[in-house]
Amino acid sequence: MRIFNTLTHQIEPFKPVHPGTVNMYVCGPTVYNYIHIGNARPVIFFDVVRRTFEYLGYTVNFVSNFTDVDDKIITRAKELETDEITLTQRFIKAFLDDAERLGSSTKYMAPKATEYMQPIIHYIEQLIEKGHAYEVEGDVYFDVKKSDDYGLLSNRQIDEQELGARIAINDKKRHPLDFTLWKKTEEGLKFDSPWGQGRPGWHTECAAMIDDIFGEKIDIHGGGVDLVFPHHENEIAQAHALHHHHLANIWMHNGHLQINDGKMSKSEGDVILVKDLTVDPMGFRLLTLGTYYRAPLMFNDEALNTYTNEWERIKRTYSQAFYALDLMEMLDGEAKNYPEIETFHDQFIEAMTDDFNTANALSHLYGLVKLLNQKLREDNAYDILLAAFNNLKIMFSILGLRVPLKRLSKADRNMYHAWKDARRNRDFERADQLREKLTERGILH
RNA sequence: GGUCCCGUAGCCAAGUGGCUAAGGCAGCGGACUGCAACUCCGCCAUCGUCGGUUCGAAUCCGAUCGGGACCUCCA
Secondary structure, three states, X not given: OEEEEOOOOEEEEOOOOOOOEEEEEEOOOEOOOOOEOOOHHHHHHHHHHHHHHXXXXXXXXXXXXXXXXXXXXXXXXXXXXXXXXXXXXXXXXXXXXXXXXXXXXXXXXXXXXHHHHHHHHHHHHHHHHOOOEEEEOOEEEEOHHHOOOOOOOOOOOHHHOOOOOOOOOOOOOOOOOOOXXXXXXXXXXXXXXXXXXXXXXXXXXXXXXXXXXXXXOEEEEEEEHHHHHHHHHHHHHHHHHXXXXXXXXXXXXXXXXXXXXXXXXXXXXXXXXXXXXXXXXXXXXXXXXXXXXXXXXXXXXXXXXXXXXXXXXXXXXXXXXXXXHHHOOOOOOOOOOOHHHHHHHHHHHHHHOEOOOHHHHHHHHHHHHHHHHHHHHOOXXXXXXXXXXXXXXXXXHHHOOOOOOOOOOHHHXXXXXXXXXXXXXXXXXXXXXXXXXXXXOOOOO
């Protein structure tokens, strides 16, 4: 497995901290609204990362947080005339529903900031003790100047940034880039701390959670490119101050989805929500996987249609093979080995282990689909059909693509054979009726 | 002002020093078919522009044009 590491700016071989295990953390959503299709990219991509490692035999400890205390949440709660707890519960559920719809597993550890207050406060205390943070009137800030390698991840020099250009410089801070660890709060949810009532800064949340859950440097930390600076830079600074390591060996970042030639952002109202997608979510998932994860993903209606149609095509083949094999009662049979099918499989895995090159992997999936279609046209190719079908199933499981299919009932089988008979007898009226019924049942396409 | 990414056929998109530039969509030409759908076979690009390095470049370097991201919450 080779992975591009933002920290070193190059592709490196993956070496787990503990053989056979992958400890990974992905920055989760701030739950104040429904997620949009840009937010869906990491939800899909990192799920595929996890599935790939699992296929390769690793045990993956996947953690992704919910930020449920934040200014935006307070604002939104006021807008909707509700309280923050109700609001965040609602959007956590909405997030999980969307993730599920997109085919991403929701079975992972999902810590909430509000439930991690003690570890977070403890983390901040340690930073103060070590001289890397300071308190000013109930706020606590991280002292950026105390970190030698601040800017390592995002490749920035502290003093070359255009500071205060668009945001007022907070004169309580010793340096404008110092970031808030603890914020004194008048309104909204607040928690007791040694510095008075307040709430934690966003950047500490993830670092403290990783510290508490894993207790050591993890293998992979992921998120969108926009998090590189300052969020991930700040996480690294804190981990380095406390434990002299960079929190994760590999930092992975997915590129943005672009719509209408630009970034889709929540602040510009130019958004499409996942819950509002009218196409099959698997079509959207396929679209996401059609572009290398680090490249920008160009989204438009034509692309969405193309991939949705493509998904229909793949699904049809998969389903036809499933029913062809079920009719022969071969689905549970042992598949033989065919070198040409092994090749598709091996090339697929090769692409996936080459920094998760899903675009290339898909081309091998298409090759296998074509082979299935060829075999479906033949009368007696069931052995190779089974082998190909089983391999396609593996590819589906790695990419998180799913087609819900039910085995044929006795009535289904009879109807199918009746259709075949009617056609053979040139009773086209009856054949068409049966075809329609079989199509309704999803057995024919 | 600093950091960085991208520009490959009508569209989406791999490839990042070397056989005839993956794959998909659309298009075109065939085949299959009771009809239709599906499917299959075949065709379809010299890589933004200019210059350089090299035996050899889409791939490296320089310039130039165009697009985009980050430096502020953001996936």
